[in-house]
Amino acid sequence: MRLKLTAILLLLVIMPLRAYEPVEHENILKVKYGFVSQLDPYLSPLSYNGQQIGIGNEWWQSFRKDSAHWAHVGRFDINGLRSYNTAYSNMIYGLGIYAGWGAYYKWSFLDGRLAVHLGPYLEANFMAREIGSNVNKPYSFDFGIDVMAMTGISWSFYGKKTSYRLRYLLRTNLIGVDYMPDYWESYYEITESVRGDARCSGPWNHNIIRHEITLDFQFPHSTWRLGAEHIFLNYRTKEMQFDQHQINIIVGCLWKYKIRPNAKL
């Protein structure tokens, strides 16, 4: 019995060690600044346009050192926005939080310089909005958890004294759950007892399209990222359609290091 236990314990110790071989972890810390255009009919029938600023972090990592194809990615973004109606008579403030994780399969071509990836991505997104000079200061929010499809293409190349990586990424929702305030309910009813429509969501009533193009380059000894992203959000009910466009410039700093991944992965 003691021998069996020792063997099991040894196995438990040795097996993870194999999986714990260090893999390359790529982390990007970034700031975003851009323009936002939104329509929240619960607050106003007018569209509001303005600026937003945000910070975010994303990481890319293979599941295992010997896995050239399967990898995973995680993101966390937070952004604040301030927008005005065309008459400049009112403002909407917003605070958004987005977090997600996805796994993808990577196909490499041209000695690895060209890569295409595809996989599922799980995202939670939340944005609260408050309309500024409304007499009763109503506010609204939307919330969604979505299973998304994620795809991308990247091309690495060498230029003068440095190397570059150009990458285009696209994510769009497939199915999930979301929440919107009920068009007819008062802010009192919503805030007192959090009412609204929580429902199954998908492309038929809820669209999220996030796509970005980025260029990573070295300067002088660090790796930097410049890019642009466009985010489109749309929630629809029988009574109400909420739209939001964001176009952002991204500046980030990228670094790579070796970490030991979770054995279970």
Next chain:
Amino acid sequence: MKHLIYILAVVLLVTSCKSKNEVEYSTDPVDNVEALWQIIDTKYCYVEQKGIDWNAIHDTYIAKAKTIGSDPLALFDLCAQMLDTLHDGHVNLYSSFDRSYNTAWYDSYPANFDAELQKLYLKDYRIAGGLYYCTIKNDSIGYIYYSSFSNAFSGANLYWIFTAFKNCRGIIIDVRNNGGGDLTNAYKLASPFFKENKIVGYWHHKDGPGHNDFSELEPLYSDTSLIAHKWYRPVIVLSNRRSYSATNFFINMMRYAGNHVAIVGGTSGGGGGMPMSYEMPCGWTVRFSSVRMYDADKKDIEQGIEPHVKVTMTSTTQDDIIEKAVDLINNAYK
């Protein structure tokens, strides 16, 4: 590369569609009168109850809008006139240069409040949160004046007030000329006087564009847990026509607190429709009643609440309503 262009084209096509709710910015008088009429027609909760021929109003004011030119002041006045036909204190139009308001709901009623006469009673007062308080009639009665339910107060404030009134026979809560404010403050102020949670009213909201499209009635309960300190000795609530909105609902609630509470003074102002706001194409904001509130007997409280003891102020040397409240408290001990 060609595929990438196709993808981008599809994305732009999908994302550039105009929303069904979106209203284009416009300063055109006809567009704005039409939009304002639509907002009230679909969202205002008393069109049917007030017996207004809202379609006739449309025709009248669209015709006027065609004649006023591009002057924003003229457009504002026209929109304000149209809203005035609702005779509702919760209906306002807000622009960067003016705010419209309606006074018809209290104009033809006795004032039943005189700030100068009140000073004969509200002397050497203290202020706890938004509540002014002192004792009157040789410290035998506590007097609280609350001028707005927008002014916050806490349980600690009420603790000190009740401590100051510990030897008093009763309390007078004066909410005359209190135009309302935050409904949660109404629940808080009523809380110490309830022995148990009770249904104090109902509400329902518009749930469609039709004049009679409303959700199911939902009960509203008093909440004894909001304030820990309790007061079950006599309480008199003073009301007048300008006790409006959240104040109106507070008066309604207090009617259900028990036999130790009475409402004295004039009929309250009403304002039983909880307001919401929306915007017109030119960016002005319109506020209007959107949620109908009822008492515990499902009777609409938009037109105000009758007091238990009706008193109209006639004296120029004393506040007749406060004096009546003092009598009622003293009589409760006989």
